Amino acid sequence: MAQAIDTTYENAVARRRNLRKLWLAFLLFPAMAILLTFVFLPMASAVWYSVYDWDGLVRGEFVGLANFQEVLFDARNNKFLINAFFNNVKVFIALMIVQNGLALTLALLLAREPKGYRFYQIAFFLPVILSTVIIGFQWKLFLNPIFGLVNTLLRNVGLGDWAMPWLGLPETALGSMILVNAWHWVGFPTLVFLAAIHRIPKDLIEAARLDGASEWMIARDIIWPLMAPAVTIIVVLTFIGSFNWFEIPYIMGGLEGAPAYSTDMLGLLFYRTAFGSVSAGNSDFGTGSALAVLIFIFIFTFSTIATRYLTSREVELS
Template sequence: MQTELNTETIKQIKQRKWKRWNIHLFPIPALVIYGLFIVYPLLAALSYSFFDWKGIKRGAFIGFDNYKDLFTLEPFSSMFWKAFSHNVLYFVVQMVVQNGLAFLLAFIIYQKIRGAEFFKIAYFLPRLLSVIVVGFLWKLIFNPNFGALNVLLGKFGLESLQEAWLGNPKTALMAIILVNCWFGLGFSVLIFLAGFQSIPKELIEAARLDGANGLKMLTKILLPLMVPSIMIITVLTFIQSFEAFELVYAMQGSQGEPYRSTDTLAVYFYRLAFGGSSGDSTAIGLGSALAVVLFIFISTFTAILLKMMKKKEIEM
C-alpha cells in the first residue's frame, strides 16, 4: 500500500514538472518568428554595413566607411539630413495636431457627453483601415483635377485655395502628415481617455469641492495626473514618426516626390537598399548603415523618454 502511494506521488510530481516545462514551450513559436523577422534582419544589417557592395555582391570589409560616407559624402549626406528634418517635422506636427486634438476630444468624452460611445467608435474607425488603403484613398482626395478637396473648395468659391497638394513641394509633406494625424487620432483618443478614466474619482470630487471646474480642473488637476499617458503617447508618436514609411510610399512612392520633399529616413533607406522605382542602383552597405543609425537613434531616444516617464511616476 505504501509502495502504491509513493508511486502515485512520484507520478504526480512528474506530471507537475511536465506541466511547468510545458508552459515554457508556448513562447517558442513567437520567439522563433521574432528571431527570424526582427533579430536576424537587425544583425544582418549590422554585418552588411561593414562591407563594400557591388550591386548585391558583397565585397571587401571596409569597417566604418559606409557610416562615414552616409554623413560626409554627397549627395548622401544632404539627403540624410533632409530626410531627418522631415521626420522631425512629422513628430512635431503629430504631437501638436494629432495628440493635442486627441487630448481635447478625450477630455470632452470623459465629461460623459451624450453619444460618447459613438464618438469613441467614430474616431477609431480610420485606424481599422490598412495604411496602404488610407494612402490611396487620400491620394484620390488630393488629386488636383477631380479630387474631392479641390472640388469642395470650388463649390464654396475658394478656387484661390485649390492646389496640386501632392505635386507642390511646399504642401506635399504637410498633406501626408495631416493624413497620418487623421489616421492616428482615434488611437491617441483611446489612450488619453484611458488615462482620464484611471484617475481616482475621489480626487476629482475633492477638487470640485475646492472650487476647481472647467479649465482650472483640466490644467491644475487633470493635466498633472495625465503625465504617464502623455509620456506613453509621446514615445509611441516618436517611434511611429521616425519609422514613417507606408503612408509616404503609398502616396508618393519611393522617390520622395516632388523633388525629395517627402523623403523620410525609412523611405531613403528603402531607396538605398533596394533601389528606387525609377531604376536607381542599390547601395546595400549605405542602406544597412542607415538602418543601424536609425535603430540606434530610435532606441536611445525611446530609452531616455521611458526613463523620464519612470522618474515622473516615482515623483507622483
C-alpha cells in the same frame, strides 16, 4: 526491501522534476525559436552586414566603417540624409501639435461623457482600423487638383483661390500628408488618453470641483498630471512612428519624396539605398544596412531618453 522503496522514491521525484522541465521547454521553445530566427537574428545580422561590401545579394570583403562614412559624409548621400532627417523632425513636431493636441482636447471633452459618447468614440476610431494604403489612396483621390473633392468643395463655397495642387507643391505636400496622417490616427491617442482619464478616481475630480476649481483648472491641475503615463506612451509612440514614417509618403508622394524631395523621409531613403532607385542607383545592402543601424541607434537612444524623462514626472495613482 527498505532499500528498494528508497530508490523508487528517488526515481519518482527525479522523474517528476524532469517532466516539469520538459513541459516548460515545450511551452517556451516555439515562441523563443520563432523570435530568435525572425527578429533577433536579422537585427544582429544588420549590424554585421553594415561593415561589409555588398554586390547584390553577395557579401564582399570587410570594409570597417566605410559604409557608415559613405552614408554620413559622402556629399551626395549626405544631402539626402539631412533633408530626410529634417522632414522627419517636422513630421514629429507637427503630429505632436496637430494630432496629439486634438486628441487631448477630444479626450477631455469625451471624458465628460456627453450625449452620443459611444457614437463619437466609434466615429473617431473608425479611420484607425483602416489600412494606410486605403487612407493614402483615398486622400490622394480627394486631393486631386482638378476633380478632387477638396478643391471642388473649396470652389463651391467660393474659396476657389484656395484650390491648389496640394500634393504637387513643395510648400503644401508635406503639410497635406501630415494632416492625412493625423486624420487617420487621431482616434488612437484620443482613446488612450480617454482610458487614462477614466482611471483617475472620480472622487478626486469631485473633490476638486467642491473646492471650487473651474473645469479648466481641474483639467490642468488634476487630470493632466495624473494621466502622465498615457502621455509618455503616446509621445514615445509618436516619436517612433514619425521616424519610421513610410506608408503615407510612399503612397502619396512616391519613393522619391515628390515633389522635389519635399516629402522625402528616412524610411524612403533607406528603401532606395537598400533596394535601388533612380536617385540612389543600384541596390546596396552595405550602405543600406549602415543607414538602418544609424536610424535604429537614433530612435532607440532618443526614445529611451524620452521615456526616462517622461516617466520621472509621472505620479503613481495608488
